[in-house]
Amino acid sequence: LKADWWDEYDRWQRRDLSTRRFVYIWADGVYFRPRMDEEKQCVLVLIGADEWGRKEIIGLADGYRESTQSWRELLLDLQRRGLTHAPDLAIGDGALGFWHA
Numbered sequence: 001l002k003a004d005w006w007d008e009y010d011r012w013q014r015r016d017l018s019t020r021r022f023v024y025i026w027a028d029g030v031y032f033r034p035r036m037d038e039e040k041q042c043v044l045v046l047i048g049a050d051e052w053g054r055k056e057i058i059g060l061a062d063g064y065r066e067s068t069q070s071w072r073e074l075l076l077d078l079q080r081r082g083l084t085h086a087p088d089l090a091i092g093d094g095a096l097g098f099w100h101a
Helices: 002-013 068-080 096-100
Strands: 024-031 041-049 055-064 089-092
Touching: 041 068, 055 068, 068 096, 089 096
Parallel strands: 024 089
Antiparallel strands: 024 041, 041 055
């Protein structure tokens, strides 16, 4: 099951986004503390909504403390996969990494 899941996840991470247009994007980092590690590892999440209000996760990546570099890498990956139209509105919290990226 795990091998199948990884294959599916890999295809999802490489899917073409060139025909998609999202008018809203929500950005946030979700923190986990497995084994109580001191490092601030998190999962960066981008959720998009199209003009009909349909929402979907468009980006998901591990990052370090929501850093500018981590967010930049995720955004550049989306651009490489064809997401070229900027949203009308991006929503995020006060973590500046996303906004700087």
